[in-house]
Amino acid sequence: MNRIFAPMALLCLCILAAPGLGFASGSDVIGTFADYRYTPESGDVNGLELRIVPVSGGYQGILQVFDGEPLELALVNVAIDGSRISFSFESVSGYLLRFQGNFVAEGIRGTLNGDGWDKPEPYFLKRGTGSVIWDRLLSDASGVNVKPEIVLPGTYAEIGVSPDGGLRGMELYIVNTQKGPQAVLRRFDGAPGRPVLANLDTHGTRFTFSFTDERDGRRWTFLGMASRERVVAELRVKGAKESTIHILPRQKAAFGGS
Numbered sequence: 001m002n003r004i005f006a007p008m009a010l011l012c013l014c015i016l017a018a019p020g021l022g023f024a025s026g027s028d029v030i031g032t033f034a035d036y037r038y039t040p041e042s043g044d045v046n047g048l049e050l051r052i053v054p055v056s057g058g059y060q061g062i063l064q065v066f067d068g069e070p071l072e073l074a075l076v077n078v079a080i081d082g083s084r085i086s087f088s089f090e091s092v093s094g095y096l097l098r099f100q101g102n103f104v105a106e107g108i109r110g111t112l113n114g115d116g117w118d119k120p121e122p123y124f125l126k127r128g129t130g131s132v133i134w135d136r137l138l139s140d141a142s143g144v145n146v147k148p149e150i151v152l153p154g155t156y157a158e159i160g161v162s163p164d165g166g167l168r169g170m171e172l173y174i175v176n177t178q179k180g181p182q183a184v185l186r187r188f189d190g191a192p193g194r195p196v197l198a199n200l201d202t203h204g205t206r207f208t209f210s211f212t213d214e215r216d217g218r219r220w221t222f223l224g225m226a227s228r229e230r231v232v233a234e235l236r237v238k239g240a241k242e243s244t245i246h247i248l249p250r251q252k253a254a255f256g257g258s
Contacts, residue, residue, distance in 0.1 A: 029080050030054060033108050033125035036066060044068045050108075050125060051173075052078055053186070055194050061087055062184050062195060064175060072177045073184065075197055085110070099123070153181075156231040156248035159188055166190035172224075172231060172248055174200070185211060185222065198222075 029052055036047030045066040052061050059078040065071045076087045085108060086100045101110015107127040111120035153176055159169035167188035174183045181200040187193045198209035208223050219238040224231045229250055236243040 028103055029059065029085070032128045034128055035123045035125045045070065048123070048125070053195060054192060056191075060195060062173070062197075063087075063089065064177075069178045070176055072179055073175060073182045073197055075184075075195055101125075155251040156226075157251050158246050158248045162190070164190070167192060170246065170248070172233070174226075181207070183207075183209065185209075189215075 032049065032051050034047065034049035036045055036049065038045050046068060048063065048065045050061050050063050052059055059080055061076045061078045063074050063076050071092075074089055076089050078085060078087045083103045084101070085103060086098065088096055088098045091097050091114060095114050095116070097112060097114040099110055099112050101108045101123070108125040109123075110125075111122050113120040153174050155171065155173050157169065157171040159167055159171060162168050167190070169188050171186045171188075172183055173185075174181060176182075179199075181202055183198050183200055185196045185198065187196075194214055196211045196214075198211055200207040200209055205226050206224065207226065208221060210219060210221050212219055221236045221238065223234045223236070225233075231248040231250075233246045233248060234243050235246065
């Protein structure tokens with residue numbers, strides 16, 4: 001079993017930009033990358049998964065570490081310089097961990113290091129589609145060492161391109177963790193917004209969470225009902241009577257296809 005890692009983030013909403021967004025279509029740095037080992041006999045999963053998405057001024061990553069069981073999601077700032085990539089995060093015990101690597105043809109090859117470690121741990125994060133771990137290896141999560149309240153990990157999206165070339169809609173990414181289900185929401189209003197990380201309050205297939213709009217500071221409530229095909233969502237602004245209904249079909253890949 002690997003060292004115990006801190007809350008991380010497996011999410012990698014992959015956005016290959018539409019015209020007018022300023023991101024290069026087919027960029028090799030945007031996508032889902034994972035290195036994991038699954039033991040069917042015990043149900044242990046060890047490794048990590050990183051989703052890199054473009055944001056204003058750079059990139060962020062949605063990271064989830066698996067240390068026998070899925071740990072919590074975390075958002076990390078990703079530094080990219082040519083083919084080089086680096087990011088940092090805290091371990092469960094509070095130590096700073098640093099990943100440094102390079103983009104190669106099939107993914108990211110690099111090392112993870114921390115203070116007091118004898119030597120760095122090598123990782124080869126292979127490029128995948130959607131969530132490499134949840135969507136492919138553990139499509140129904142039945143063998144994982146976690147008893148999720150909602151066994152519907154995956155990507156759900158309602159995104160379109162407006163006449164001016166901007167993206168409109170939203171993307172929701174759900175995962176299970178050892179502390180319960182979490183989600184990352186990304187909204188598009190002409191351009192991609194920053195990812196929002198939230199803990200889900202679940203009641204069977206229904207779930208809710210709240211978040212703050214980064215643009216105007218308004219507080220929103222997301223009420224969802226999930227199935228294996230879609231999430232039906234209602235968004236409400238605090239203090240307002242109006243709400244909007246959205247149908248987010250389940251995606252085999254995050255928006256953009258990688």
